[in-house]
Amino acid sequence: PYVSAARYGKDNVRVYKVHRNSETGVQTVTEMTVCCLLEGEIETSYTEADNSVVVATDSIKNTIYITAKENPVTPPELFASILGNHFIQKYAHIHVANVKVVTHRWTRMDIDGKPHPHSFIKDSDEVRNVEARISRKDGITVTSAIVGLTVLKSTGSAFHGFVRDEYTTLPEVWDRILSTDVDASWKWKTFENLEAVKASVPKFDETWKAARDITLKLFAEDESASVQNTMYKMCEQILAAVPDVETVIYALPNKHYFEIDLSWHKGTKNTGEDAEVYAPQSGPNGLIKCEVSRS
Numbered sequence: 009p010y011v012s013a014a015r016y017g018k019d020n021v022r023v024y025k026v027h028r029n030s031e032t033g034v035q036t037v038t039e040m041t042v043c044c045l046l047e048g049e050i051e052t053s054y055t056e057a058d059n060s061v062v063v064a065t066d067s068i069k070n071t072i073y074i075t076a077k078e079n080p081v082t083p084p085e086l087f088a089s090i091l092g093n094h095f096i097q098k099y100a101h102i103h104v105a106n107v108k109v110v111t112h113r114w115t116r117m118d119i120d121g122k123p124h125p126h127s128f129i130k131d132s133d134e135v136r137n138v139e140a141r142i143s144r145k146d147g148i149t150v151t152s153a154i155v156g157l158t159v160l161k162s163t164g165s166a167f168h169g170f171v172r173d174e175y176t177t178l179p180e181v182w183d184r185i186l187s188t189d190v191d192a193s194w195k196w197k198t199f200e201n202l203e204a205v206k207a208s209v210p211k212f213d214e215t216w217k218a219a220r221d222i223t224l225k226l227f228a229e230d231e232s233a234s235v236q237n238t239m240y241k242m243c244e245q246i247l248a249a250v251p252d253v254e255t256v257i258y259a260l261p262n263k264h265y266f267e268i269d270l271s272w273h274k275g276t277k278n279t280g281e282d283a284e285v286y287a288p289q290s291g292p293n294g295l296i297k298c299e300v301s302r303s
């Protein structure tokens with residue numbers, strides 16, 4: 009047998025960084041969880057207990073903190089690329105760094121109608137993620153993502169015209185609740201090197217905001233014929249808005265809310281257009297995925 013693939017490093021490295029603007033007194037915080045896994049000429053550490061090729065995962069964790077101290081931690085696309093590039097520059101035998109950055113939400117509080125200089129609220133578990141592969145040979149590939157953006161609409165969603173056969177019990181519906189946890193990601197054109205990532209820095213925040221705004225606007229306004237069709241429109245609009253993005257990927261659970269027939273109680277009407285009380289379902293749930301690329 010031989011090692012056909014290997015990568016190792018430190019996962020779940022939690023990092024917080026504060027930026028203090030001494031002139032305005034405004035402080036800005038970033039909190040992220042980092043995973044950094046290295047690839048290269050490391051097979052002998054597996055096959056021959058040769059630890060001479062191992063940059064200890066503890067050293068990788070230390071490097072994450074030093075890199076955060078010495079460099080910007082936002083946008084996450086830049087930080088991930090700087091971190092990964094460090095390893096392939098520092099260690100000749102390391103050829104690839106796989107870096108995942110999960111950025112948590114700290115939304116600045118508004119107090120008495122004014123943004124507070126140093127107080128924040130975790131207004132949701134939504135995260136902004138980046139996965140970057142920094143390769144000596146192949147350059148830097150970056151995928152950005154919005155994960156855990158939970159949305160619901162109480163109407164404006166239908167699902168009918170689907171296959172009806174001896175396995176079908178689902179009634180057709182013209183007016184239903186639609187709820188999902190958005191997992192949207194977009195793959196950037198490969199960056200030749202760190203300089204190319206730095207040249208694109210303004211695009212990363214812009215694109216995250218555009219992708220989020222497009223998702224919310226379409227979710228709210230589309231007379232949805234299905235999760236499939238609505239998510240395709242989201243992908244189309246993001247591709248149209250961001251030339252440097254090659255592919256957009258969505259994975260949307262369909263979080264069902266079932267009607268409850270209450271007619272057993274004095275003929276209470278609570279189905280169809282009389283439905284008001286529903287049973288939110290934890291599972292099973294639909295899961296609809298798609299990947300849309302430039303033609």
Ligand SMILES: O=c1[nH]c(=O)c2nn[nH]c2[nH]1
Binds near residue numbers: 167233235294
């Ligand atoms: O939007 C939907 N897509 C589907 O594929 C599906 N299947 N059941 N309900 C559904 N709703």
